[in-house]
Amino acid sequence: MKRRKTFAVLVSLLLVVALFGTVLTGCSSKTANNNGGSSQKTESEPILIGGVAPVTGPAATYGKSTKQGYEMALEEWNAKGGVLGRKVKLVFEDDKADPTEAANAFSKLINDNHVVAIVGSVTSSCSLAGAPIAQRAGVPMITPTSTNPKVTQVGDYIFRACFIDPFQGTVAAKFVFNNLKARKAGVIYDIGQDYNTGLAEFFKKEFESLGGKIVAYEGYPDGTTDFNTQLTKIIDAKPDVIYSPNYYNDDGLIAKQARTLGFTGPIVGGDGWDSPDLFKIGGDAVNNCYFTNHFSKDSKDPKVQAFVKKYTEKYGEAPDALAALGYDAMNIMLTAIQNAGSTDGAKIKDALKNIDYQGVTGHIKFDKDRNPVKSAVIIKIENGKQVYVTTINP
């Protein structure tokens, strides 16, 4: 019996070693293919660009808008004759706003589809899961919308098209303190998301340094539907505003429950509020609320107006900030490939660093940490509609 067991253990160990061996060699041969292979492809073959966004799951409307932005940019380039004389083609993966799915999507795009660059993902947690994979493979990546600072710190192949959480949290605090004249603020945020905790932290820091007081700072776990406990505590502390830097489906419920508990003041959020579903869930409760955003479709800029018109004709709805950022991110990546004159990852990366691009979400140049230096807009919700309030420059 004992001998048999030892034998069984040995065989399984051997199997494990063999398995690991194949996996490792498999991987290395694939990366080699990717680095050398793509640039040697014939002229007629399209350039493959990976796109990642959550078109299903808890952030589904973000993904849908972003994807439509990618597609519109791509179509415009193809209509003009493509990039480097070749057509460009989007290989799209849905990450469901789940970091595990995002990591799988990035691996699949790089190892199986051999894309030359990746535009994605949308939520910060997903981009943080995907970025190390892109960095290791030497595939340039630009996230349209992930605002957490850690994303581009992963490495020199990682860029973004949006401003970062410190800026967004800081702008919100300045706006609340200077324009809304609030002196006491309560904060409610999802403790399971890098984006939410980041915004909450930077809002608190700036608001306190301006001389305001954070009267309550309450977290909740992912998947919460009942925020009454946290809101009761916040409202009892009598804040002038509540800062809720979360995703729209939570913000809608939070606004609703806060109003039921008798809070009439403004509720302020970040770009996560930008979704048509916010009104469906929150109803009247989201009136008299504000949020910081990347883009307003009411801007007078002719480039923005042209984009809004074309997008609305194509998709039958006005673009939100995610659509605009998706569009800008794809355009930046394709411009960089064109400027690099090659589909080589390292050359695209260098071209990205030196880019100077006028997009619909503002003028984009990267700082040394590969974050764009650009302005934010404040949007107010009135009668279920988004109204442009002001632009705040960095």
Add this chain to the structure above:
Amino acid sequence: MGSIFNLQQIINGIQIGSIYALISIGYTLVYGIIQLINFAHGDFYMVGAYAAYFAVMFSAARKEHPNVLIVLLISMTAGAIVAFLSNRIAYRPLRYKPRLSALITAIGVSMFLEYTSSAIPAIGPSYRAFPQSALIPEHTYKIGHAILSNYQIVNMSVAVVLMVVLTYIVQYTRIGMAMRASAQDKDAARLMGIDIEYIIDFTFIIGGALAGAAGLLTGITYPRINPYMGIIPGLKAFIAAVLGGIGSVPGAMLGSYILGFSEVFGMAINSILGEGIAYAILILVLIFLPQGLLGKKTGEKV
């Protein structure tokens, strides 16, 4: 401390407790009869919520005002049908197999319901806004500084009524007697002329209908539904049922309210650590009071 132990937080505790109670009563009923921890119970609840969603959308499309009682009936029927089918298809073939097989099957049924629903285009994996105000518009009442909504009153009264009705059925009716007999000894019950499979079908139908009703009520209270909405409440309701003594209907109710209050006060003291309190309670109960607060001591079954 004023914002921690005040009337509003007590109302919040009752609110969460009522939602748990609505689910855990059905949970505990099924366990009481066939000793199966039906992990899919939370998903029956999700099915009930979606049935209500489609019923309201259907009447909205025809520009009619939906009747709350008819919607409730539709949710309960949908929950009951799914529960009945899960029993016939998944659990019945395993009736005399080791209990662990049935437990694993229950997890399988749960995942099947979640992922199948998200694959159906009409349901889909994303959040949907539940048409709350089309069904019952919200009203609030002021009690001192605290605010009570009509949803909270409805949830709590439905939970209490269901507990009373179920206790009555199980304790004082013929079918209830048959249920208790089947719970005690299946073979002896069969020898006494009880159709065990009929009793089990009946139990699942009641459990599913309760879950369906709970789905509708949570849909109204928290107007946001998705196919995975049953996972966390299902887990919490299971903890509540274990705490109260799994198999005991009043126990499930008691456990749900204790859990609701502990969570609310835990989170009021520290919002980040508070969430873990439900799981801490489960562990403590399993160590020191495995039969739960109102459960029977059944040492020999282990």
